[in-house]
Structures are given as structure tokens and as C-alpha cells.
Amino acid sequence: MARTSTPPPPLAPDALRVVALGGLGEIGRNMTVFEYDGKLLVVDCGVLFPEEHQPGVDVILPDWSHFRARLSDVVAVVLTHGHEDHIGAVPYLLRERPDIPIIGSRLTLNLLKAKLVEHRITPVIVEVTEGQLLARGPFDLEFLAVNHSIPDSLAVAIRTSAGLVLHTGDFKMDQFPLDGRMTDLRGFARLGEEGVDLFMVDSTNADVPGFTTSERELAPAIDEVFRTTRRRVIVSSFASHVHRIQQVLNAAHAHGRKVAFVGRSMVRNMAVATELGYLKVPAGLVVDVKRMDRMSPEQITLVCTGSQGEPMAALSRMAGGDHSIQVEEGDTVLLASSLIPGNENAIYRVINGLTDRGANVVHKGNAKVHVSGHASAGELVYCYNIVQPANVLPVHGEARHLRANAELAIKTGVHRDRVPIAANGHVIDLHEGRANIVGKVEIHNVYVDGQTVGGVTEDSLAQRRTLGEEGVITVVALVDLDTRQLAEPPDFIAHGFEHDASTFRPATAAIEKALANAAGRDVTDIAKLEQVIAREVQNWAYRSHRRRPVVIPVVIEA
Structure with a gap:
């Protein structure tokens, strides 16, 4: 990890500058700013969720203070997909300049619009799909399909006269995706033939050998939960994990259960996904949670938020007995999500609380009920071999992930000097075919505490x-x-x-x-x-x- 703290020099003519504002050295708060010919392009604008040593904090935003005076130079914000760690900070950025064009796929933009309603912001949106070309200022953009744990995810290629950048976003190479939408490896190879000058690659699973398991392989374990549970099934997942919730709906329907969504974000996102056709819901399957009081336990499936132990989420409140839905002896709780680093204590506290109340808790540690949405080492190596980039910048991951990803790139033939390992705040210039860390801008954690943004220090x-x-x-x-x-x-x-x-x-x-x-x-x-x-x-x-x-x-x- 580079240690420089020197402010960056002026940007050289015909150079592309990349400023990392989040997602490097952490899982979350993804935001990268590209500068070329006096204009700025932002890729992703997400939040980071607080840890236990940050009491009272709701979310943590990227610090964009270093370009706040240049918001008029921002030509667009490109969103790679609809997860909170990639879109959650957009409302706060739009508070400062509401007319910034927001570019993304159909599902991503609709999830964002539903969120912006709460902030009373009407965005300027530009919907794109894979294969589409789009120019914004001096940036020529091309979008490629990638699969992830949420539908409609995109990689983005950014062309300027300084070179071609390929940013994967979050991705994996599921060969049997639930929606049939595969990562566009042909497009990756085509760009490789054109010459990728800087490859920015998701690092989250770089230290995991082999290939990430297909989503389809979870079906037997999820079906087993529904087949063997005699009382209620309570499923906790990310509110944006449409693929996983589709599998839960399929299992509930097959076993004659009804489904109710619990939690504002879950209800909102699933309504959006259903309306757009990304979530296939059999007629009569989903009911209002208030109807559950009139149904017998073996007919009930509840789908809620709180898989990361968030204190105010539905599942955490159930575990503490502070929710209208009381967990009872014989219920099965299915945690259908990953364990994000830093959340371990909170998650196990919820598991223990549910267990004390008599629930059988099924999670990644004792059943095959979750697969990652990120490419493992084998997939990353495959991508390096077909793209053959001139320079690689590992992104999206903690220090160990970034380092592991860098080593994979080097093993495939990228010279070590052309694989900078950056941290948040680092400035990387792509100039004359070389990507180098040239300095660092000062950034801080920006805390959201209720209605206060940045007041907490x-x-x-x-x-x-x-x-x-x-x-x-x-x-x-x-x-x-x-x-x-x-x-x-x-x-x-x-x-x-x-x-x-x-x-x-x-x-x-x-x-x-x-x-x-x-x-x-x-x-x-x-x-x-x-x-x-x-x-x-x-x-x-x-x-x-x-x-x-x-x-x-x-x-x-x-």
C-alpha cells in the first residue's frame, strides 16, 4: 500500500487523473473521480456502514470536499449497480448540485429514484444498457454486462485520448446466472484487443482460490430449510439482493407458504424489482404482513432486513424482543447473506439472541445458503489473461484483498511497477501509458447522524x-x-x-x-x-x- 501523503502536482496535458475517494482499504463507500481536460466524471457514490466504535452514526459518506468547488465541472455520475455501498451517498451529493446527470441501468436508477423520493430530490437520469455507447464531455463511455448479486450490474469502459480505462464494478463470472445474464467476457476480450491502459478490478474475493459458486447451487439448501421447518421461516437478506429473494420466493411457493416483506427498504426495493419484472412473483404469494396474524405458522415466510446485525433493522429488533414480530420456539431464521468484515460481533450477537428465543438459525457457517457476488482468484486471473492490461489498479476491498489482487495481476505478466496499490485519497495519473500514484488529497470520514451531515467528528x-x-x-x-x-x-x-x-x-x-x-x-x-x-x-x-x-x-x- 502506497504511503505518499504529498499533494498531487498539476495534471499534465493529455493525462487522465483518477482520485480514489472510497472503497480502497474498506468494503463500502465506493467512489472514484476521473479528471480529464478540465472535466470530472464520478463512478459510483456509495456509503459505508458504521462499526461498533462509531456509536450513533447512521452511515459514512465519501469526502468530496476536494472537488466541492468544482461541482459545476462534473459531467455525470455513473452507477455500476444498485447496492447501497455504490448508490447510497448520491442523495447527499445531489443536495449540493441537484442537476448532475446520473447514469445507470434500469433497475439501478429505479432503486435510486425510490430512495430520492424520501429526500425530495428529482434526479436527472440517463438510463443505459449493456452494449451502449455514450459521450459525456471528454469521456466516451461504453457499458458491459456483468453478473453480481443484484441484477442489471454494469462494467464501464472510459475512453479519452489519455487511454482506455475498464472499471469492472462489482462482478463475478457465474456461468449459470439465475437471470441468464452473463458477464460479457467477449466484450472484455474485445477491449483487450483494443488495448486497456488501466484495468480497475474488484478485489473483494481476490484471496479466495478458485471460482465463485453459482447462485443456482444454493437452491437445495434453501429448499431444505422450507421442507424441514414446521413453523415460520424468517429470511434475512440485503434489501437489494433480488436474486436471493427470488430463490426464497420460489421455495416458499413450492412449499405452500405465503411471503410478507418486513422493513421499509425491503418493501420498497422489492416493489420496484417486481414492478420492473426483475422479481417474478406468483399471483397471491406475497401478502401484507398484517395478514400473518390470521395464518398458521407453517404457512408463513417473512423476509426482512438486518443480515449484518444493524441495530435498528428488523432482525436485530426481533432478536432483542423489541419488534412486533416475536421469534418463537421452532421458528427457523435463514441468514441468506455474507458476513461483511467488521460486522462479525453484531451478527453473532443477533444469532445468539435468536437462538436464545428458541429459533433454529441457518447461516453461511452451517449451511450452503450464501454465495458471494464477487469474482474469486480464478476468475480474476482469467480476466487478466483475456484483457492483458498495461496497468492494473485493484479496487473495492480491504488492504489484504487489494494486495492479493495485485499479486494475481503480476503473476499473469503485468509488471509490478504497473500495479499501484492505492488507498483512499490517493491520486493516480495515467500518462503516456503509465499509471502512477502521484500524490494524495486530504479526506476524512463524513458521518451522517440523523439529519446532521458532517457535524459528528x-x-x-x-x-x-x-x-x-x-x-x-x-x-x-x-x-x-x-x-x-x-x-x-x-x-x-x-x-x-x-x-x-x-x-x-x-x-x-x-x-x-x-x-x-x-x-x-x-x-x-x-x-x-x-x-x-x-x-x-x-x-x-x-x-x-x-x-x-x-x-x-x-x-x-x-
Whole structure:
């Protein structure tokens, strides 16, 4: 992984600049900005979901502050597919310039439009399909079909006089896709014959040997769940995983069950997929969840969100007993999704909660109920051999994935010097046939917290963690500002900090001593006295209890 932190130089004439704003070193927040001839093209604009050490955060956005002043130069945003980590940040970008053209496939754009309704944004959309050519400013675009865990996914070829870039998006090479839409390897080979100067390749499964299993091979395991369950089947999946939910609908229909969707995003996305014909729903199969109360358990299938342990998602609330749908003894819960790195603890907490309630939990670890939507090492090598790119930039993955993908490219004959391993913020210039990391732009995590975007900082997250782990003590002190002495013992109000009636007596003595020292320094300002008290109580708490609570001091003049 390149370590440069130097700002990039001015872009050379006839050079193409690639700025990675997300998706490198992480799974999510995919966003790449291409610059050529004074214009900008954005590919994907997704979100990253928070981890446990980011309490209260809803999603994390890419930081596009370095080109915010140039939003008028953006000719389009190209979306490779409809997953949240590729489209979820689009509403926030459009808040800043609503008329940016959004280019994508039919399903991708309709999923986005349904999302934008909640933000009261009407986008300027340009629908494309595989095989289509489109010019936007100095960028000539060509779209190629790829299969993934959501229909209508696209790779994009970007042509400028600086060279040809092929960006795979998220893809795999399923030879038996459920919708019959295969990755366009003929198109990849044709572009290889033309000469791919920079190949940007999905790295998520680069460290997994062989070839990714076909979606069709999951059918027996899913059918087994429906065949052997005597009560309700509850399925949790990503709200955009149309292929997997199609398999669930097929199994439910075959075993005489009805299906209800639970969770706003699940209901919304499945309605879009059904309306467009991507989800084939037998007549009468899907019913409103309210009808389930009048049906016997063996007739019921619930499909909900929460497969990653998200605290407010339906499945997590069921596991905690905080949902109108109560999990009961004999129910089977099917987690039909992958385990995203960083979510392990949250997912196992949900599994344990469901198990405690008597459910049989079927997941990737104990049954063949999930396959990845990403190409494994064998597929990546196959692509390198047919494309034979001049330069390779691994994208979409954590550091280990990017490194593994780079090594695969090198083994197929791409020179090591032509396989830069970049991180978020890195700037890669394609100039005279070479792709090199030339600098780095400063970027930060942009947190969405309710209606607030960017207001939460690393310092405020640290304070939230302290509140959650160490507790809070409020100290109300009546102080004579002339003598800097306590007029009476202070009041201590503590939350999340174990104490009894005598706990704070030593703290009172410490405050008195600190105020006496402040008198010697002639400190009379109330704000400064509050700082003195806060610091002394924090030091006392650590010495006495090995805790570092948040201390809120309130000084009142006697």
C-alpha cells in the first residue's frame, strides 16, 4: 500500500487523473473521480456502514470536499449497480448540485429514484444498457454486462485520448446466472484487443482460490430449510439482493407458504424489482404482513432486513424482543447473506439472541445458503489473461484483498511497477501509458447522524464511546470567587459510574485542593475554574477507580 501523503502536482496535458475517494482499504463507500481536460466524471457514490466504535452514526459518506468547488465541472455520475455501498451517498451529493446527470441501468436508477423520493430530490437520469455507447464531455463511455448479486450490474469502459480505462464494478463470472445474464467476457476480450491502459478490478474475493459458486447451487439448501421447518421461516437478506429473494420466493411457493416483506427498504426495493419484472412473483404469494396474524405458522415466510446485525433493522429488533414480530420456539431464521468484515460481533450477537428465543438459525457457517457476488482468484486471473492490461489498479476491498489482487495481476505478466496499490485519497495519473500514484488529497470520514451531515467528528465519537464505556459525572460546585473556596460540599450526579454515598468524599477534598492552587494563580474566571474541577475529578476517578468518565462541571458563584 502506497504511503505518499504529498499533494498531487498539476495534471499534465493529455493525462487522465483518477482520485480514489472510497472503497480502497474498506468494503463500502465506493467512489472514484476521473479528471480529464478540465472535466470530472464520478463512478459510483456509495456509503459505508458504521462499526461498533462509531456509536450513533447512521452511515459514512465519501469526502468530496476536494472537488466541492468544482461541482459545476462534473459531467455525470455513473452507477455500476444498485447496492447501497455504490448508490447510497448520491442523495447527499445531489443536495449540493441537484442537476448532475446520473447514469445507470434500469433497475439501478429505479432503486435510486425510490430512495430520492424520501429526500425530495428529482434526479436527472440517463438510463443505459449493456452494449451502449455514450459521450459525456471528454469521456466516451461504453457499458458491459456483468453478473453480481443484484441484477442489471454494469462494467464501464472510459475512453479519452489519455487511454482506455475498464472499471469492472462489482462482478463475478457465474456461468449459470439465475437471470441468464452473463458477464460479457467477449466484450472484455474485445477491449483487450483494443488495448486497456488501466484495468480497475474488484478485489473483494481476490484471496479466495478458485471460482465463485453459482447462485443456482444454493437452491437445495434453501429448499431444505422450507421442507424441514414446521413453523415460520424468517429470511434475512440485503434489501437489494433480488436474486436471493427470488430463490426464497420460489421455495416458499413450492412449499405452500405465503411471503410478507418486513422493513421499509425491503418493501420498497422489492416493489420496484417486481414492478420492473426483475422479481417474478406468483399471483397471491406475497401478502401484507398484517395478514400473518390470521395464518398458521407453517404457512408463513417473512423476509426482512438486518443480515449484518444493524441495530435498528428488523432482525436485530426481533432478536432483542423489541419488534412486533416475536421469534418463537421452532421458528427457523435463514441468514441468506455474507458476513461483511467488521460486522462479525453484531451478527453473532443477533444469532445468539435468536437462538436464545428458541429459533433454529441457518447461516453461511452451517449451511450452503450464501454465495458471494464477487469474482474469486480464478476468475480474476482469467480476466487478466483475456484483457492483458498495461496497468492494473485493484479496487473495492480491504488492504489484504487489494494486495492479493495485485499479486494475481503480476503473476499473469503485468509488471509490478504497473500495479499501484492505492488507498483512499490517493491520486493516480495515467500518462503516456503509465499509471502512477502521484500524490494524495486530504479526506476524512463524513458521518451522517440523523439529519446532521458532517457535524459528528472523531472527537465527538470518542466522547460518545467514553460516555458508553466510562460513564458521566456532573459536578455542581458553589464557589466563593473571592476566596476560591467551596461554599458547601459539591453535588455529584453520576450515570454509568458505580458509586455510593461515600464515593465522592475524596473527590471533594481533591477539588478543594485544586481550587486553593487556583487561588494562588489568581484564577477567577468561572470557565477556567470549571476546567480545573473537571481535570481534578477526572484524575481522581482514574487514580481511584481506573475509569475516565466524562466530567461536566458547573460552577455557581456563591
